[in-house]
Amino acid sequence: MREHFDLIVIGGGxxxxxxxxxxxxxxxxxxxxVEKERWxxxxxxxxxxxxxxxxxxxxxxxxxxxLAAKLGIDAGSATVDLARVKARKDTLKKPQEQWVSxxxxxxxxxxTQSATLVDxxxxxxxxxxxxxxxxxxxxGSRTAVPPIEGLDEVGWIDHISALELTDLPDSLLVVGxxxxxxxxxxxxxxxxxxxxxxxxxxxxxxxxxAEASAAxxxxxxxxxxxxxxxxxxxxxxxxGDEIVATITPRDGSAEREVRVTKIMLASGRVPNVDGLxxxxxxxxxxxAGISVDExxxxxxxxxxxxxxxxxxxxxxxxAQYQARVxxxxxxxxxxxxxxxxxxxxxxxxxxxxxxxxxTPEQAExxxxxxxxxRNLFVRRFSYIDxxxxxxxxxxxxxxxxxxxxCRNAPCVPDLRRGGQGxxxxxxxxxxxxxxxxxxxxxxxxxxx
Ligand SMILES: Cc1cc2nc3c(=O)[nH]c(=O)nc-3n(C[C@H](O)[C@H](O)[C@H](O)COP(=O)(O)OP(=O)(O)OC[C@H]3O[C@@H](n4cnc5c(N)ncnc54)[C@H](O)[C@@H]3O)c2cc1C
Numbered sequence: 001m002r003e004h005f006d007l008i009v010i011g012g013g014x015x016x017x018x019x020x021x022x023x024x025x026x027x028x029x030x031x032x033x034v035e036k037e038r039w040x041x042x043x044x045x046x047x048x049x050x051x052x053x054x055x056x057x058x059x060x061x062x063x064x065x066x067l068a069a070k071l072g073i074d075a076g077s078a079t080v081d082l083a084r085v086k087a088r089k090d091t092l093k094k095p096q097e098q099w100v101s102x103x104x105x106x107x108x109x110x111x112t113q114s115a116t117l118v119d120x121x122x123x124x125x126x127x128x129x130x131x132x133x134x135x136x137x138x139x140g141s142r143t144a145v146p147p148i149e150g151l152d153e154v155g156w157i158d159h160i161s162a163l164e165l166t167d168l169p170d171s172l173l174v175v176g177x178x179x180x181x182x183x184x185x186x187x188x189x190x191x192x193x194x195x196x197x198x199x200x201x202x203x204x205x206x207x208x209x210a211e212a213s214a215a216x217x218x219x220x221x222x223x224x225x226x227x228x229x230x231x232x233x234x235x236x237x238x239x240g241d242e243i244v245a246t247i248t249p250r251d252g253s254a255e256r257e258v259r260v261t262k263i264m265l266a267s268g269r270v271p272n273v274d275g276l277x278x279x280x281x282x283x284x285x286x287x288a289g290i291s292v293d294e295x296x297x298x299x300x301x302x303x304x305x306x307x308x309x310x311x312x313x314x315x316x317x318x319a320q321y322q323a324r325v326x327x328x329x330x331x332x333x334x335x336x337x338x339x340x341x342x343x344x345x346x347x348x349x350x351x352x353x354x355x356x357x358x359t360p361e362q363a364e365x366x367x368x369x370x371x372x373x374r375n376l377f378v379r380r381f382s383y384i385d386x387x388x389x390x391x392x393x394x395x396x397x398x399x400x401x402x403x404x405x406c407r408n409a410p411c412v413p414d415l416r417r418g419g420q421g422x423x424x425x426x427x428x429x430x431x432x433x434x435x436x437x438x439x440x441x442x443x444x445x446x447x448x
Pocket of ligand 1: 010011012013014015016034035036037038039040041042043046047048049051113114115116138139140141159180272274275276306307308309313314315316317319348
C-alpha cells in the first residue's frame with residue numbers, strides 16, 4: 001500500500017502520542033503512527049510506571065520492617081514475593097491490542113512495523129509506503145552497554161529485564177548511579193537483595209544539587225546499599241553460579257572484586273536510530289542522539305525529532321513538550337522555540353531527590369550573586385524518624401529572584417503543598433514552565 005498522510009510519526013511512545021494527538025486535534029491532520037514493538041513506548045510499559053510500582057512495594061516493606069515497631073505497630077516481619085510483585089505490576093500495563101484500538105479510535109492509522117526513511121518525505125513500514133511533507137522521529141532510547149570485558153559472557157540485565165525477574169537475586173551490581181540505577185538499587189535492596197552501585201563519577205545523581213546528592217547517598221548507605229564512586233566496572237567473569245566483577249578506581253588505587261548474582265546496567269542511554277537510514281537521508285546525529293534546533297527541526301527540512309532520541313533531557317514531560325513544539329512548527333501554528341530554562345526533575349527514591357531551576361553551582365557559573373537558604377529540619381521528618389532531609393532555595397542576592405530549589409526529602413507532598421513542616425518554604429514551589437504557550441512541563445508521575 002502507498003498512502004499519503006499530513007504527518008508520519010515514527011514511534012508509539014510519549015512524544016509520538018502527544019504529537020499525533022495535537023496534530024489531529026488542533027490541525028485536523030491525518031496521522032500515521034509506526035511502532036515496531038511496544039505501543040505506549042517506554043514510560044508506561046518498562047520505565048516510569050512499573051519502576052514506581054516497585055518503589056511503592058519497596059517503601060511499604062521497608063516501613064513495615066524498619067518503622068512500624070518504632071511507631072507502635074506490631075506488624076511482624078514482611079518479605080517480598082517478587083513473582084507476585086511482578087504479576088501485579090503487569091496488571092497496571094495496558095495490553096498492546098488495547099493501545100492499538102485506542103489509537104485507531106482516536107483516528108490515527110497505526111502500523112506495527114519497523115520504520116525506515118526512504119527519503120525526506122517517505123517512510124517504509126513493512127510492505128507499506130507512507131508519504132508526508134512532515135515526519136517526526138520519536139524513536140526513543142535504550143540501555144547503553146559499557147565496555148566491560150567479559151560482560152557478554154556473564155550476561156546482564158537492564159530496566160526491562162529486571163522488571164521480568166520472578167526470583168530475587170541474592171546480590172546485584174548496579175552499574176550507574178543516576179536515576180535508573182538509584183531507583184532500582186533501592187527497590188531491590190529493600191526487597192532483600194544485597195546491592196552495590198558503582199559509578200565512574202564523584203557523586204551519584206550528578207545532575208542534581210551536590211549537597212542533595214550527598215544527602216541521598218548517606219540515606220541509601222544507612223539502609224545498607226554499598227555505593228562505590230570514582231570507579232568503574234572493568235571486567236566480569238563467571239564462577240559457578242556467581243559473577244565475579246572487578247571494580248577499578250579511577251585514581252589508580254587497588255582494584256577489588258565483588259561476587260554478585262547479577263549485573264544491572266544503568267549507566268546511560270543510546271538513541272534508537274539503527275535501521276532508520278538517517279545517514280542515507282542526511283539527518284545529522286551525534287553519539288548522543290539526533291541533532292535538533294530549538295524548534296526540534298533536524299538538519300533535513302520536513303523531518304523533526306522529539307523525545308529521548310535527541311537526548312536533550314530524557315524525561316517523559318520533556319518528550320511530550322518537545323512533541324508539541326515540533327507540531328506547532330510543522331503546521332506554522334506558532335513561531336515558538338523550546339525553552340528548557342526551568343525543568344523540574346525527580347529521582348523517586350525514598351527520600352526523593354527533586355529539583356527545579358539552577359543548582360548553586362550552575363547559578364555561580366551564570367554569574368549570579370548566589371545565596372542559599374536551607375531547611376534541614378522539616379517537622380514531619382521526625383514523625384517518620386527520617387535521618388536525612390534537605391530543602392534548599394537558591395536565589396540571586398541583588399534581585400532577590402529565586403533561581404532554583406531542590407529537596408531531598410521524605411514527605412515531599414507536605415513540602416509541595418506547604419504543609420505543616422514547610423510553611424516558610426512553600427511559596428517557592430516552582431511548577432516548571434507553567435504558563436508557557438505549549439503548556440506546562442511538570443514531572444511524571446506526580447501526585448498533584
Ligand atoms: C527505568 C526508567 C524509569 C524512568 N522513569 C521516569 C520517570 O519516573 N519520570 C520521567 O519523566 N521519565 C522517566 N524515564 C524516562 C522516560 O521513560 C523517557 O524519557 C520517555 O519514555 C521517552 O519517551 P519517547 O517518546 O522519547 O520514547 P519511547 O517512549 O521510548 O518511545 C519510542 C518508541 O519508538 C519505537 N521505535 C524505535 N525505533 C523504531 C523504528 N525504527 N520504527 C518504529 N518504532 C520504533 C520504540 O519501540 C519505542 O516504543 C524513565 C526511564 C527509564 C529507563
